[in-house]
Amino acid sequence: MKTTIIGFPRIGENRELKFATEKYFRNELTISELTDFARELRQKHWELIKQSGIDGIPSNDFSFYDTTLDTACLLNIIPQEVKTLNLTESEKYFALARGYQGEKGDIKARPMKKWFNTNYHYIVPKIEKGTSIFVSGDKIFKEYHEAKVLGIETRPVIIGPYTLLQLSEFELGTDQQRITDELIAAYKEIFERLGALGAEWIQLDEPSLVKDVTTEELAEFKAIYEKLLTEPQIKVLLQTYFGDIRDAYETVIALPFDGIGLDFVEGRKTLELVKQGFPKDKLLFAGIVNGKNIWRNNYQQTIEALKEIESERLVLTTSCSLLHVPFTTENETFSAEINQHFAFAKEKLAELVDIADILTGAKDVLQVNQKLFAESRFTENHAVQEKINALTEKDYTRQPTFEQRETIQKSAFDYPVLPTTTIGSFPQTREVKLTRAKYKRQEISEEAYDQFIAQQINDWLEWQEKIGLDVLVHGEFERNDMVEYFGQNLSGYLFSKNGWVQSYGTRGVKPPIIWGDVAREKPITVKWSTYAQKQTDKIVKGMLTGPVTILNWSFPREDISLKDSTLQIALAIQEEVLDLEKNGIRVIQIDEAALREKLPLRKTDWYSEYLDWSIPAFRLVHSKVQAATQIHTHMCYSEFTDIIPAIDQMDADVISFEASRSNLGILDELKQQHFRTAVGPGVYDIHSPRVPAVNEIKQTIHKILAKVPLEKVWINPDCGLKTRGIPETTASLTNMTEAVKQVREEL
Structure with missing residues (x-):
């Protein structure tokens, strides 16, 4: 055998390999050494x-x-356009993967x-x-x-x-x-x-x-x-x-x-x-x-x-x-x-x-x-199982209707045309990572760690106000990963020390393990979201990861269905949403970056085996909020054009998409499907160190406006900025807000 x-x-x-390749990117290794x-x-x-x-x-x-x-x-x-550049073969390879911006040319990543x-x-x-x-x-x-x-x-x-x-x-x-x-x-x-x-x-x-x-x-x-x-x-x-x-x-x-x-x-x-x-x-x-x-x-x-x-x-x-x-x-x-x-x-x-x-x-x-x-592996949480069994259709339905909420929120927020925001995270610098590691190892006190995080939030809030962003974020400096951070505050999760898996290029993720029944043990994001909101008169978004993404970016159990496991997570995140709302957070973003990840590869199985429970699971998270609370979500790096109707059924108020690398191709489908939700197609690619010029972003905005009604458009990068450096982040966002300012004047 x-x-x-x-x-x-x-x-x-x-x-x-990650660390060696990144040294090459920083010119600390030659291609021969790599x-x-x-x-x-x-x-x-x-x-x-x-x-x-x-x-x-x-x-x-x-x-x-x-x-x-x-x-x-x-x-x-x-x-x-890449072939004709005077680049070495390895430079061309990485230009296709990451983009290239330098004296030899300016190329977007594929x-x-x-x-x-x-x-x-x-x-x-x-x-x-x-x-x-x-x-x-x-x-x-x-x-x-x-x-x-x-x-x-x-x-x-x-x-x-x-x-x-x-x-x-x-x-x-x-x-x-x-x-x-x-x-x-x-x-x-x-x-x-x-x-x-x-x-x-x-x-x-x-x-x-x-x-x-x-x-x-x-x-x-x-x-x-x-x-x-x-x-x-x-x-x-x-x-x-x-x-x-x-x-x-x-x-x-x-x-x-x-x-x-x-x-x-x-x-x-x-x-x-x-x-x-x-x-x-x-x-x-x-x-x-x-x-x-x-x-x-x-x-x-x-x-x-x-x-x-x-x-x-x-x-x-x-x-x-x-x-x-x-x-x-x-x-x-x-x-x-x-x-x-x-x-x-x-x-x-x-x-x-x-x-x-x-x-x-x-x-x-x-x-x-x-x-x-x-052998029996873990002790079941019967209270969680009873909550799942008691769910009815009403629990998945938000009231009032989308159209009624749209009118209420327009009056409540009074945003300018083309409101600007970011997707959530700001650069996780070496200083941020080292400080978090020191706190984890108990080398600094909780008070010292909190002071550090508060200062990071204060600095970035001040900077966001300075460049004119309309809806701010606190930057997520306290979070190691958008799934692991939540899992650490949920029962039923285990975390590996070195369980890294490649996501793309040098980017690795460390998926947590769903060991047993999942329940929320304590507030997760309320502390820093409410702190940030108290520092400014502008709206600060509460930032959460959605239940489907938490499930899809974890190693799931094999002893119960994906549906039941996701609903357990959804009930836990629902508690967090309601706590944020109770504490004065008026805009809450519930990211579903990985919504499509476990979508069956055969279209005939899409609804019966996935969408019929994954979309309701998202609705379960926000179904109990007030009409004036605006629910955002975000999706990235997948083909969403063929599930647009299902995405509209998520009943969010605003959805941001990755769109820059795909040349805004999703917008034609949104128009054809009469998509009702307000949208924020990403106007530049954050997975590349390349900084887009003001005119480039203006051209992108005009392309968006040719396909989406003005009153439905938000302007934002195409994903979170956690993996980017500070110089490219500040330059890109400054160019983005300047481009919006110029387009507003033209309009």
């Missing part, structure tokens, strides 16, 4: 996987920023979107009319050779051509058939060159097959692979994940792949499909260890499922890349009783080996696992 994995975390056990460091990190990971007993080791799953971007650069899919139903983000490739696709890079070959020199045989991994085309943005007028033909030729060359280097296998990731696949798309997929699989110089593994391939299964198994990777965790119909028949001449790579959650595998359930698979040629693997879980539990401080329930990436390697051993007769391993799952 062979074992393998689809991919491995690349940021390192202690986020080494490259050497990355090579050593890859070698360390390959050795770890090999020593764990895993048979098949992937390569080219490493990336400095994003593997989709890597694939685009490998295949010369680079926009002309759009960044969610990677299917995860919190990982990919850089969207752009294929222009003049794009010529060919193998222009050598990363995939270099990394295979690196491992080969170490005596480690790897399976190079690359995004498949069908998914690459599905994820790419095409310039209008591009000859797509030419592009497809060139892409096939490029992949054939990759096959040949890897084969010449001695590679036995290549893994082509085609996760787009788990979505709704039309007849036309299926024909496109088939046509690509019929041409690509003619006498390949290497064995080809078609790898899918994040669901089942029910629309494409018959087509896939009929093509001459040497191996097919299927997800048996999220793929609800995968077992049913395989039982209907799987070719005996192909290896079945069965994804039976969850690559997206951190709970131990129930070996008994897994073994029972595997027994139903009649394929004689089976390879055990993960449901998706282990990129989406932390590195190892070895660095955690949980008690042994708690820690035994968790499996991070390194532990999942051991789980695969365990399952393979059980299948060949290791009964003792199975017995230990069975004992773990037979």
